[in-house]
Amino acid sequence: MNFKVYKPQVFQGDLSRKNYFEGWYFKQASKSLDHVYSFIPGISLSRESPHSFIQVMNGITGISNYIPYNVRQFSWNAEKFEVRVGNSFFSREKMMLDIDTEGLRISGQLTFSNSVDYPRSILSPGIMGWYSFVPFMQCKHDVVSVTHDLSGTLEVNDEPFNFSLGKGYIEKDWGSSFPKAWLWLQCNTFGKSDASLMISIADIPWLGSYFLGLICFLYINGCFYTFNTYEKAIIEELSGVNEKITIKLKSRHHRLTVTVIKNKSGELKAPVKGEMSRRIKESIDSEVHFSLMDLNSGHLFEGNGKRAGLEVIEAIFHYL
Numbered sequence: 001m002n003f004k005v006y007k008p009q010v011f012q013g014d015l016s017r018k019n020y021f022e023g024w025y026f027k028q029a030s031k032s033l034d035h036v037y038s039f040i041p042g043i044s045l046s047r048e049s050p051h052s053f054i055q056v057m058n059g060i061t062g063i064s065n066y067i068p069y070n071v072r073q074f075s076w077n078a079e080k081f082e083v084r085v086g087n088s089f090f091s092r093e094k095m096m097l098d099i100d101t102e103g104l105r106i107s108g109q110l111t112f113s114n115s116v117d118y119p120r121s122i123l124s125p126g127i128m129g130w131y132s133f134v135p136f137m138q139c140k141h142d143v144v145s146v147t148h149d150l151s152g153t154l155e156v157n158d159e160p161f162n163f164s165l166g167k168g169y170i171e172k173d174w175g176s177s178f179p180k181a182w183l184w185l186q187c188n189t190f191g192k193s194d195a196s197l198m199i200s201i202a203d204i205p206w207l208g209s210y211f212l213g214l215i216c217f218l219y220i221n222g223c224f225y226t227f228n229t230y231e232k233a234i235i236e237e238l239s240g241v242n243e244k245i246t247i248k249l250k251s252r253h254h255r256l257t258v259t260v261i262k263n264k265s266g267e268l269k270a271p272v273k274g275e276m277s278r279r280i281k282e283s284i285d286s287e288v289h290f291s292l293m294d295l296n297s298g299h300l301f302e303g304n305g306k307r308a309g310l311e312v313i314e315a316i317f318h319y320l
Helices: 129-133 314-318
Strands: 020-029 036-045 051-058 064-069 074-076 082-085 088-091 094-101 104-116 139-156 159-162 167-175 182-187 195-206 209-220 223-226 234-241 244-250 254-261 266-272 275-294 298-312
Touching (some): 036 082, 036 275, 051 275, 064 094, 064 266, 139 195, 195 244, 195 298, 209 275, 209 298
Antiparallel strands (some): 020 167, 036 051, 051 064, 074 082, 082 088, 094 104, 104 139, 139 159, 139 167, 182 195, 182 298, 195 209, 244 254, 275 298
């Protein structure tokens, strides 16, 4: 048995693979929400141009940078989540940055505390449930930290940004390619509420066909409410008009209604057969409202979040 399946946060690949990618997504927002950045360390083992990389996005300006490194500048710990790219270090406990490229210099350390784990079990090693054991899936996903508190300062082009008392989030993807179409939403900045929301809806290739896959959690008041394909949750509505998106999900016991307002976005690179050649738009400046209802007793929770992460490939709206 491949015991890596029970440690999805660690590096799942090896440097001999071809047409393979793996990347970790770190999003952090300052307490005031005046600063929000995402950092994506990863590796691209394409046949043409194998390399490691760090992608950086400033959510306020929408400016992004893609910094390539030699494959030999990528290293990892096989036992726990620790990855180095160049002189930068990433783990579940902290992030130390030393980036110096044309137009962008970033240095400093952020420390993560009070991290919340996504529930795991022998039959469900992570958010993908039993799909975690399927070897031929195009892309796999894991949530490394549902939410955590930040402390520390980053210096960006000689300007210090204080992230102490802010909020952070970590997830990852690995495989050969991103899906043909998808919607991804993430937010854990809901004011005074200790809440975190993630929704991913995607075209999943499957045995010569495809299905519309759903993984979703709402963490609030110390409890998880999940809406996943493998738990028979359904998508009741998925629609987009101008910059407004509406999502309605139903599980056996709950209904989750989410409205998103898409704000400023920037461009990121995404994998196609391991090569980071696809261009996608991502916002980490969007706004989200959620409402959770118990199907028997009625309304449970609602919240409004800012600096939400959002990726939308418009074709996903035509799948229902």
